[in-house]
Amino acid sequence: MNTLQLKNVTKIYNNSVNALNNVSVTVNQGEFIAVMGQSGSGKSTLLQIAGLLDVCTSGEVIINGEDVSRFDKNKLADVRMKSLGFVFQAFHLNSHLKLYENIMVPMLINDKFKSKSEMQDRATELIETVGLTHRKDHYPSELSGGEQQRVAIARAMANDPDFILADEPTGNLDSKNELMIFEELKNLSRSGKGVLVVSHNDAVIDFADKIYIMKDGVLEEKQNEN
Numbered sequence: 001m002n003t004l005q006l007k008n009v010t011k012i013y014n015n016s017v018n019a020l021n022n023v024s025v026t027v028n029q030g031e032f033i034a035v036m037g038q039s040g041s042g043k044s045t046l047l048q049i050a051g052l053l054d055v056c057t058s059g060e061v062i063i064n065g066e067d068v069s070r071f072d073k074n075k076l077a078d079v080r081m082k083s084l085g086f087v088f089q090a091f092h093l094n095s096h097l098k099l100y101e102n103i104m105v106p107m108l109i110n111d112k113f114k115s116k117s118e119m120q121d122r123a124t125e126l127i128e129t130v131g132l133t134h135r136k137d138h139y140p141s142e143l144s145g146g147e148q149q150r151v152a153i154a155r156a157m158a159n160d161p162d163f164i165l166a167d168e169p170t171g172n173l174d175s176k177n178e179l180m181i182f183e184e185l186k187n188l189s190r191s192g193k194g195v196l197v198v199s200h201n202d203a204v205i206d207f208a209d210k211i212y213i214m215k216d217g218v219l220e221e222k223q224n225e226n
Contacts, residue, residue: 002029002064002162004050004083004194009059011045011217019045020056021217027163027196032189032207035198036222037214043198044167046214050196051084051165052076064162081110085156085164087185089171091148093140099151100127100136106158126154130184146177153184163194170201182207 004027011020048054061069103123130150170178189195211222
């Protein structure tokens with residue numbers, strides 16, 4: 001089984017600010033994990049370390065049984081490309097690229113794809129998965145916020161990663177689109193992906209298999225009553 005594990009992770013900034021304090025959490029294949037907490041609680045730092053975008057002061061980051069926390073930059077980049085997909089609050093779509101072209105961007109550094117036509121076929125498949133086939137040739141400015149985030153989810157899936165990491169993915173959306181995005185992420189967990197979402201949005205509770213609360217850098221599991 002694919003797993004992403006943070007084990008006794010501590011992150012200290014400027015020799016004084018303890019952003020994470022001995023945090024441990026495991027995301028299994030097919031599991032939707034939600035980390036909730038107020039701004040400044042440390043939850044985004046947790047996601048950045050889990051996504052290998054930042055390094056921990058102490059502890060281990062274990063992906064599919066391998067401690068990657070001490071890898072060099074090149075090896076970390078390779079793990080990110082193959083194993084991790086990212087979804088952010090700000091969609092980070094290229095305004096000059098069409099929908100399908102935005103989804104193709106992560107494939108450009110993946111030698112698995114031998115031609116542009118292969119990339120286009122993969123992008124078309126992912127566009128269909130998030131229900132935007134009719135928008136394939138549109139630009140981001142022509143899409144609603146919910147549609148743009150669905151494009152971002154499709155892009156996160158471009159290289160078929162084991163895990164999807166989402167940082168406040170509904171922060172810029174209205175309540176209708178919030179539920180749509182959480183449902184899309186839930187569908188990914190049902191398909192076998194490990195999904196880790198950090199959010200202050202209570203709506204995530206209805207979709208998560210496990211819920212954790214982050215407060216002052218300390219993570220505690222919350223009993224999910226669903």
